[in-house]
Amino acid sequence: MSSSLSESQKDLIERIGVYHEQQGMQPLMGRILGLLLILDDAEATFEDIIEHLNVSKSAVSTALNVMQIQNKVAYRTKPGERKRYFYLNMGNWENDIEKELEEIARVGVFVQEALALRSNRKPDFNNYLKNLCQFTEFFKRQIPKLFKEFQKSKS
Template sequence: MSSSLSESQKDLIERIGVYHEQQGMQPLMGRILGLLLILDDAEATFEDIIEHLNVSKSAVSTALNVMQIQNRVAYRTKPGERKRYFYLNMGNWEKDIEKELHEIAKVGEFVQEALTLRSNKKTEFNSYLQNLCQFMEYFKKQIPRLFRDFENSKS
């Protein structure tokens, strides 16, 4: 297998795993993400993953399949070899982040719907909700600008 990992590398992989787990990802998927981010080659074979993370073939197989469907990883093969070299698909991190931001903004839509069902018995509470909705609408509109302005700030 590719060279063994240092303690600090293993530690970072673990923390990246826990982070992603808390974001709702399956534990092993988070670790694989971390591993592929930390390895100098930025890629790993099936076997590499099994040995570095100490997990079973089947677990890796299913995790990788899900991650490929989600477009988080892809693989290539090297001429002559049959092994697959899996790597992170870094091509669309902007889209991923955009999706996460929109996910946060979804509360606004629920609150909006709640407002249509609420009486005006508690006006102060309602106006809090109004305010929250308005912020979320504003926020959603700002998302594209965020990416645009970032690109501009680079040049």
């Protein structure tokens, strides 16, 4: 396997794993992301992953397949070798973050639907909900601007 990991590296991988777990990702997927982020080569074979993370082939296979479908990782091969070298698909963190932000804003849709079904027995409550909807709509509009502003701030 490629070089062994230091304690601080292992620790960080675990913490990255827990973070992603809390964000709704499967435990192993989170740790694979961590591993690929920490490895100096920024890539790992199937076997590397198994050995570094102490998990079974099948678990890695399943996790990697899901992660490939989700465009989180990809792999390349090297001439003469059959092994796959998996690496983080860093091409679109902007897209990932954008999706997460949109997911947060999705409450607004539900509140909207709720409002449509509500009588006006509780006008204050309804107004409160309307305000929340307005915010989520405002927020959704701001998302693309956010990325543009960031690009601008860099130049």
